[in-house]
Amino acid sequence: EAQVTQNPRYLITVTGKKLTVTCSQNMNHEYMSWYRQDPGLGLRQIYYSMNVEVTDKGDVPEGYKVSRKEKRNFPLILESPSPNQTSLYFCASKVAGPSRETQYFGPGTRLLVL
């Protein structure tokens, strides 16, 4: 089954404790992206990657890091989480090429930073 998986699905942590949210897709997609969703703000793009070793900032990259060492994986790293990073996070992937192709979204990771 074609899918995007994220782990963990739920996470409670404390300020300053480094964490990683994993994202993996099995569709051989070149393009992957991370979003955060906050009430009243919709989805905002954090980082995206066009292919292995190619990443770029989205609209809200501060406080986040990403890496793309393998095509299928695109982890989101919070080096020193803060309470304002409490949010619902989505990973997405799509084929390269025409922008008409839709993104496939993961199930979301709900993060609470105390």
Added chain:
Amino acid sequence: AQTVTQSQPEMSVQEAETVTLSCTYDTSENNYYLFWYKQPPSRQMILVIRQEAYKQQNATENRFSVNFQKAAKSFSLKISDSQLGDTAMYFCAFNRNSGGYQKVTFGTGTKLQVIP
């Protein structure tokens, strides 16, 4: 930079009735793509419909259709014969059609409640 505006934070509709969700956007691009996504209580993001800016014909998918007005930069979603399963958050999204550039902009969403 592109912006996407959804001016209706919440809407409700009676089951079997028709409802229209509005979306406007601002861009200097001429070639782009627009999407409507549905997010039910499960939080999964589901593609509802897409429109290519160079196509004048409005996209339709079963009970879902759009009214795309390129000059007015408007992209509304019409849901006909509303069903209880249509209750969800709906997001409008804009994607430039620029080869290697894949920055997607979403609106703030409209929460739709279908009333039995």
